[in-house]
Amino acid sequence: MDFTTVNFTEVSRAFGRRRALHRVSLRLNAGEIVALLGPNGAGKSTLLGLAATLLEPSSGAIRYDNQTARTGGSGLRRCIGLLGHDLFVYPELSAAENLAFFAGLYALDDISARVDAALERGAIAARRDDPVSSLSRGMRQRLALERAVLHDPRLVLLDEPFTGLDDAAVGALQARLATLRDAGRIVVVATHDLETIEPVADRALLLWNGRLETIERGAGSLRERYRMVGAAR
């Protein structure tokens, strides 16, 4: 299955008595990069977890065109790539083994060539057989990103993808995000790096205490507009 939009309708999510998201309505479209901003604990990771089908809404609905997580099942999960706050890779395995393992789980063809290409894109080919635990933070981050998009997902969800990256890697990631957008992917980036995401984001959303607000385009930098919206709340 494939989809071109993701619709959140009045989605709320609570963990026990703590409300992480409150009546969030949102539409994500193919071919756009959405920056998801907000302070720590605002609900960004929860929103990504819901979009990734790893969490179910307490109320409201999430639809991927006409499908839901329940009706879409594993076919829907095949179209989603998630880079979490944690890296989702095994530190005891090498970079190549990690990618080959996940490529196997996604039943990708020509695994060896895909793994080689991913390692080249992530600039970690020279360390392909080293255990992930011996790689630098930036290398692990690049590996985790390659793992998340290895299966060419329609919906790419990235939680703090710029963490630990040097300037060259940040530039490469920005270019990669633009490539994904141009290829018609839906890209959502939860980040605190406003200056880094600003050049590539098509629009920005602010999550504040579980409530969603759009940061309108206008004069001033993204950080200035972010502060204005935050101050108004």
Add this chain to the structure above:
Amino acid sequence: MSFAATVWLVMRKDLRIEIRSREILYTTLFFAVACVLVFAFGFVREGRALEDASAGILWIAIAFSGTLALGRAFDRERHNETLRALMLAPVARPALYVGKLLGVLVLLAAVEIVVVPMIALMFQANLLAHAWLMSALLVAGTIGFAAVGTLFAAMLVRARSRDVLLPILLYPITIPVIIAGVRGTAALLQAEVDVPMARAWLSMLVFFDVVFITIALWVFEPVMTE
């Protein structure tokens, strides 16, 4: 991807990690051997062991070291939240459970390969007199214990006090398996070997295995989704 292929991938990944680190194997084996040694000092007097002691000690060593292995096996999926990556993969989620279960079973089999001869030696127990029946009891009992343990270890992977909760949840439910294992083994080790009784306990273990695995396959996806 087929169910069997997913099982194989997950199990191979777990075993590859274990072959590199040997962390679970060494700790589990050390614990099981220490357990047998301590009991040997307590229950063997002038070269003679108490009746049925060897059967009980064998299964206590398996249960305690198995609990250790189960907790550590899922710690690996917790450290970098790789369990979430597994849950997001487009595979049958029960296959993830079976893959983890088989990985744990291979580790426990390695422990038993060392512990069983050790008990035979220290307690002068003739464990090889009915080798096939003894092996069947060990295999069926270990599967039953690990089937429940793997499910609970997966459920508790994000719980803060998982190390305390795992034995609290696991032992009451697996008590029938341990009792059947002990009684079946004792029937083979007593002075007058009672093969029909050992077979009866084996049948009960197989019944437990079928029930536990069926329930685990049924509930694994719902309990892991949230």
